[in-house]
Amino acid sequence: xxxxxxxxxxxxxxxxxxxxxxxxxxxxxxxxxxxxxxxxxxxxxxxxxxxxxxxxxxxxxxxxxxxxxxxxxxxxxxxxxxxxxxxxxxxxxxxxxxxxxxxxxxxxxxxxxxxxxxxxxxxxxxxxxxxxxxxxxxxxxxxxxxxxxxxxxxxxxxxxxxxxxxxxxxxxxxxxxxxxxxxxxxxx
Amino acid sequence: xxxxxxxxxxxxxxxxxxxxxxxxxxxxxxxxxxxxxxxxxxxxxxxxxxxxxxxxxxxxxxxxxxxxxxxxxxxxxxxxxxxxxxxxxxxxxxxxxxxxxxxxxxxxxxxxxxxxxxxxxxxxxxxxxxxxxxxxxxxxxxxxxxxxxxxxxxxxxxxxxxxxxxxxxxxxxxxxxxxxxxxxxxxx
Amino acid sequence: xxxxxxxxxxxxxxxxxxxxxxxxxxxxxxxxxxxxxxxxxxxxxxxxxxxxxxxxxxxxxxxxxxxxxxxxxxxxxxxxxxxxxxxxxxxxxxxxxxxxxxxxxxxxxxxxxxxxxxxxxxxxxxxxxxxxxxxxxxxxxxxxxxxxxxxxxxxxxxxxxxxxxxxxxxxxxxxxxxxxxxxxxxxx
Amino acid sequence: xxxxxxxxxxxxxxxxxxxxxxxxxxxxxxxxxxxxxxxxxxxxxxxxxxxxxxxxxxxxxxxxxxxxxxxxxxxxxxxxxxxxxxxxxxxxxxxxxxxxxxxxxxxxxxxxxxxxxxxxxxxxxxxxxxxxxxxxxxxxxxxxxxxxxxxxxxxxxxxxxxxxxxxxxxxxxxxxxxxxxxxxxxxx
DNA sequence: AATGAATGAGGATTCATTCAT
DNA sequence: GATGAATGAATCCTCATTCAT
Numbered sequence: 001x002x003x004x005x006x007x008x009x010x011x012x013x014x015x016x017x018x019x020x021x022x023x024x025x026x027x028x029x030x031x032x033x034x035x036x037x038x039x040x041x042x043x044x045x046x047x048x049x050x051x052x053x054x055x056x057x058x059x060x061x062x063x064x065x066x067x068x069x070x071x072x073x074x075x076x077x078x079x080x081x082x083x084x085x086x087x088x089x090x091x092x093x094x095x096x097x098x099x100x101x102x103x104x105x106x107x108x109x110x111x112x113x114x115x116x117x118x119x120x121x122x123x124x125x126x127x128x129x130x131x132x133x134x135x136x137x138x139x140x141x142x143x144x145x146x147x148x149x150x151x152x153x154x155x156x157x158x159x160x161x162x163x164x165x166x167x168x169x170x171x172x173x174x175x176x177x178x179x180x181x182x183x184x185x186x187x188x
Numbered sequence: 189x190x191x192x193x194x195x196x197x198x199x200x201x202x203x204x205x206x207x208x209x210x211x212x213x214x215x216x217x218x219x220x221x222x223x224x225x226x227x228x229x230x231x232x233x234x235x236x237x238x239x240x241x242x243x244x245x246x247x248x249x250x251x252x253x254x255x256x257x258x259x260x261x262x263x264x265x266x267x268x269x270x271x272x273x274x275x276x277x278x279x280x281x282x283x284x285x286x287x288x289x290x291x292x293x294x295x296x297x298x299x300x301x302x303x304x305x306x307x308x309x310x311x312x313x314x315x316x317x318x319x320x321x322x323x324x325x326x327x328x329x330x331x332x333x334x335x336x337x338x339x340x341x342x343x344x345x346x347x348x349x350x351x352x353x354x355x356x357x358x359x360x361x362x363x364x365x366x367x368x369x370x371x372x373x374x375x376x
Numbered sequence: 377x378x379x380x381x382x383x384x385x386x387x388x389x390x391x392x393x394x395x396x397x398x399x400x401x402x403x404x405x406x407x408x409x410x411x412x413x414x415x416x417x418x419x420x421x422x423x424x425x426x427x428x429x430x431x432x433x434x435x436x437x438x439x440x441x442x443x444x445x446x447x448x449x450x451x452x453x454x455x456x457x458x459x460x461x462x463x464x465x466x467x468x469x470x471x472x473x474x475x476x477x478x479x480x481x482x483x484x485x486x487x488x489x490x491x492x493x494x495x496x497x498x499x500x501x502x503x504x505x506x507x508x509x510x511x512x513x514x515x516x517x518x519x520x521x522x523x524x525x526x527x528x529x530x531x532x533x534x535x536x537x538x539x540x541x542x543x544x545x546x547x548x549x550x551x552x553x554x555x556x557x558x559x560x561x562x563x564x
Numbered sequence: 565x566x567x568x569x570x571x572x573x574x575x576x577x578x579x580x581x582x583x584x585x586x587x588x589x590x591x592x593x594x595x596x597x598x599x600x601x602x603x604x605x606x607x608x609x610x611x612x613x614x615x616x617x618x619x620x621x622x623x624x625x626x627x628x629x630x631x632x633x634x635x636x637x638x639x640x641x642x643x644x645x646x647x648x649x650x651x652x653x654x655x656x657x658x659x660x661x662x663x664x665x666x667x668x669x670x671x672x673x674x675x676x677x678x679x680x681x682x683x684x685x686x687x688x689x690x691x692x693x694x695x696x697x698x699x700x701x702x703x704x705x706x707x708x709x710x711x712x713x714x715x716x717x718x719x720x721x722x723x724x725x726x727x728x729x730x731x732x733x734x735x736x737x738x739x740x741x742x743x744x745x746x747x748x749x750x751x752x
Numbered sequence: 753a754a755t756g757a758a759t760g761a762g763g764a765t766t767c768a769t770t771c772a773t
Numbered sequence: 774g775a776t777g778a779a780t781g782a783a784t785c786c787t788c789a790t791t792c793a794t
Contacts, residue, residue: 125355
């Protein structure tokens with residue numbers, strides 16, 4: 001009997017190892033060997049499951065993105081009213097989990113990758129669209145030009161995240177509070 | 189007596205070549221050889237004038253940062269009133285020059301570098317502090333809590349820039365307009 | 377399952393290749409590429425098995441030293457009486473094998489390395505101590521101040537070796553005879 | 565009027581700088597730039613006066629050798645009787661000046677160079693011959709086979725020097741004492 | 753499925769040396 | 774005489790990737 005189901009397990013292990021390793025070193029300059037060691041397997045096997053280093057990274061990014069997407073979806077389901085939905089999106093976008101070194105590095109390097117790498121760009125676009133659509137949906141009952149307000153709020157979220165990540169003077173809590181003030185202004 | 193005075197010329201050429209090369213490839217993964225070729229000299233000479241690859245990058249970033257700083261300063265001098273100063277800062281921060289691939293890549297990769305590289309972090313901090321202080325100064329006559337408003341505006345600027353850079357659906361003009369709406373709201 | 381057990385073979389091949397290459401060129405200024413080529417493998421593999429060029433050299437030196445140590449030990453076991461032991465040590469120290477260009481260059485360059493490289497110094501010290509202790513052991517039944525006589529004899533051995541290596545007018549045989557005269561004087 | 569006599573001054577400065585630099589770093593791996601800086605001139609000028617790096621080294625070695633030769637000559641002139649001449653030679657050969665890191669490194673690296681570099685070999689041979697002839701001259705009135713005794717004593721001197729240089733357990737004074745004991749045995 | 757073995761293709765950096773002034 | 778400028782040629786080392794087993 002062949003060992004069944006090894007593939008998804010191995011892939012998941014590699015994805016986690018990638019995030020973990022990138023996080024620990026704070027840089028995308030990690031080697032396949034490092035990732036594989038962290039995942040407890042040989043570099044050759046990593047290449048066997050993913051075709052290349054780039055594919056490993058992409059899978060890891062997709063994982064982070066979908067984890068974020070799940071969080072937002074859950075927050076929206078649990079939310080109470082338009083204001084609640086807005087706050088849920090913001091909360092999730094600036095939640096603690098996005099600020100560990102692993103996620104931070106992943107995001108920043110992902111940004112840096114996007115102008116060059118079409119697959120990264122596509123992934124990022126999906127994220128942008130979904131956030132925008134969620135925001136519009138939540139804002140429509142509250143403001144006249146929901147689309148414009150959504151863009152502004154989305155930019156504010158990203159900017160606040162950036163600051164929280166890069167600026168030691170701006171801890172994540174202040175970043176979230178800063179956006180929440182704006183949300184409060186909108187929800188009245 | 190030897191030919192003299194080449195140093196500043198060569199250094200400037202290398203800085204420009206760095207920005208140009210990073211811009212063209214859209215990635216920090218450029219080799220010293222590429223930069224040197226672009227600057228029309230040998231890799232050895234690049235190492236002669238700057239000590240290392242990292243120093244070349246740092247000098248390039250410093251150049252971009254100081255170019256931006258000069259722009260802001262000029263805009264502030266020319267500005268008329270608090271509202272004018274605000275609009276000047278926003279205009280300069282989201283000016284066309286910041287959106288060529290070279291500047292974009294430099295900024296994004298600089299962000300990605302900052303969590304790891306202390307010198308990059310220091311440089312970025314200088315930028316953040318200066319922007320914040322400029323915004324506070326311009327906002328003080330207009331709002332009660334200038335500091336909080338400055339943080340929010342700074343985040344909005346960075347977020348809008350990020351969107352304009354990363355999202356094809358958000359051209360620089362829309363990004364600027366988006367921030368200007370907020371400025372208008374503040375200035376009343 | 378992969379091909380297995382290459383490591384010791386490769387390491388041995390690299391050590392031999394190092395000695396051979398250093399010997400052929402008569403200088404420590406050999407490149408990893410040269411050594412690897414001599415050993416029939418890529419430079420990358422050499423770095424894979426030993427961490428660095430320095431480690432390759434050290435392993436080669438250790439090999440030479442242990443080869444010499446084995447020779448001395450065998451000579452001591454086979455020796456008959458104190459005088460025999462003395463003659464055995466001298467014979468082994470000035471045996472033909474120490475005079476091929478490879479061993480010579482290794483020794484000389486090792487000497488030159490020792491004041492700078494702590495690991496080389498440590499290795500050399502081991503050799504010195506062992507030789508001294510062997511000599512003292514063999515001399516104790518024969519002379520009053522065995523320690524002093526051992527130091528003198530050790531110096532004489534090293535000096536004779538040096539002459540034999542450096543001076544075309546002093547072939548190894550004469551060098552050995554020169555020391556043996558002294559041994560004969562001691563053993564009476 | 566041209567500046568006269570610059571050449572010998574510059575050359576001497578470079579030779580001293582070479583010895584000094586080799587001594588400070590304890591290795592022959594010094595760059596022409598380091599030597600030139602130590603001598604207070606540009607690397608280009610060093611090449612102007614000596615044709616190549618090798619020539620600089622050779623000149624430095626020649627300097628050390630002739631300095632040693634002068635010392636021996638002076639000691640012989642001042643010496644009283646055959647025994648005094650012998651002691652003078654030994655004293656000079658193991659004098660303090662030969663044990664500073666500069667001279668040590670020079671000697672050791674010179675040894676290492678000799679099997680490869682014909683010029684170094686020639687120089688070394690001169691030294692060997694002169695020492696041997698001096699020793700024979702001093703020994704002839706004292707022993708039957710002066711030539712054999714001279715070779716043994718020369719080897720002992722070199723071996724003692726080597727030990728003193730390489731072995732922290734053998735300070736220069738003990739090395740000299742060790743040889744002097746032998747001298748005393750000969751002079752009776 | 754899994755891995756040790758192996759390498760080709762760079763990449764940063766160093767340095768002796770040359771040259772124009 | 775003197776030097777800053779400039780470079781070609783190496784050198785060590787790294788790493789993604791392939792392959793035989």
